[in-house]
Amino acid sequence: MRLPRHTLAPILVALNLLCMPLPARAATVAVDVGHTPKHFGARGPAGGEEYSFNRALGRAVADLLAMRGYVVIRVGGDGRELELRQRTEQAAGAGLFVSIHHDSIQQAWIDAGRRGEFSGYALFVSEKNPDYSASLQCAQHIGEQLRGAGEVPSLYHATPIAGENRPILDALRGVHRFDDLIVLKTATMPAVLVEAGVIANPQEEVRLGKAATRARLARAIADGIARCLQP
Numbered sequence: 001m002r003l004p005r006h007t008l009a010p011i012l013v014a015l016n017l018l019c020m021p022l023p024a025r026a027a028t029v030a031v032d033v034g035h036t037p038k039h040f041g042a043r044g045p046a047g048g049e050e051y052s053f054n055r056a057l058g059r060a061v062a063d064l065l066a067m068r069g070y071v072v073i074r075v076g077g078d079g080r081e082l083e084l085r086q087r088t089e090q091a092a093g094a095g096l097f098v099s100i101h102h103d104s105i106q107q108a109w110i111d112a113g114r115r116g117e118f119s120g121y122a123l124f125v126s127e128k129n130p131d132y133s134a135s136l137q138c139a140q141h142i143g144e145q146l147r148g149a150g151e152v153p154s155l156y157h158a159t160p161i162a163g164e165n166r167p168i169l170d171a172l173r174g175v176h177r178f179d180d181l182i183v184l185k186t187a188t189m190p191a192v193l194v195e196a197g198v199i200a201n202p203q204e205e206v207r208l209g210k211a212a213t214r215a216r217l218a219r220a221i222a223d224g225i226a227r228c229l230q231p
Contacts, residue, residue: 027229029070030091032099032183033058033077034193042104044205045115050102053208057196058100060218061225068226084182088191095229096138097191098221099183102208103154103198106163110200119204120154121146122195123175124166126184134190134228136169142192142224143173149220154198190228194221 034054035041041050055077062072075090076082091097105118123143125135143153153174157166166176178184184191196217197208207213 027070027096028073028094029065029225029229030073030075030094030097030189031058031062031065032075032087032091032097034099034101036076036081037079038081042102042199044199045202046205048199048205048209050104050199053102053196053199054100057102057214057218057221060214061098061100061221064218064222065225068222070226070229085186087183088187091187091189094189096225097183097187097189098138098142098225099191099193100221101193101195103195104200105156105198106161115201116203117201118154118156118198119201120152121174121197122154122157123173124178124181124184124193124195125169125175126179126181126191127177128179128185129187129191131190135184135192136175138190138225138228139175139192140170140173141228142194142221143170143175145220145224145227146217147173149216151197151217151220154195196221 035051037051043049058077062074066072073091073094075087088097103122105115109118123139125132125139129135153171155168155171155174157164157176158168159165166178169175169177181193184193197204199205199208
């Protein structure tokens with residue numbers, strides 16, 4: 001018997017949820033939407049503002065985690081201005097803090113017409129975080145899932161120039177060390193900052209703005225978080 005489409009849809013959603021890794025306990029994750037409407041971060045060549053990209057992806061990640069049974073603390077993304085230290089304060093009680101961003105490149109590279117050379121994701125942890133080891137492990141899990149989803153690490157943040165020069169901890173998974181990032185070093189729990197892609201690249205700005213790309217990235221990040229929090 002062929003079921004009508006409106007009947008199949010909830011069944012498929014339920015089956016998809018059954019395939020997701022579930023928390024062994026009610027783990028709490030803080031998902032931080034980077035930047036604010038006033039301080040929107042990077043801007044793509046077509047005018048896309050990073051905050052809008054961060055909000056859409058951050059909400060998708062938080063929604064997936066909530067569907068899997070995690071307690072989610074949603075930080076930012078509500079249109080209000082928020083200081084960096086307020087973000088980690090709002091995350092109190094979480095077992096993991098994940099900040100969602102989209103990347104730019106150095107102005108000198110933009111001026112040289114090199115926008116199209118840079119793409120990929122980057123992950124950052126801080127050695128000043130109180131649980132640096134767990135932060136690194138979580139970043140590696142997220143990087144592994146992003147690679148499995150077809151994404152490639154960018155690695156240009158390790159370029160030995162002013163404004164970059166971030167040590168690579170895991171080149172395969174795109175993990176860097178950035179000790180003085182405020183949200184990473186002030187978090188009282190393991191913390192990872194995700195640069196999901198490079199919106200300074202015109203082709204990437206378009207790709208990263210697509211719902212299908214965002215869904216794939218959100219699933220990969222949520223999968224990495226789930227694997228990180230498994231006992």
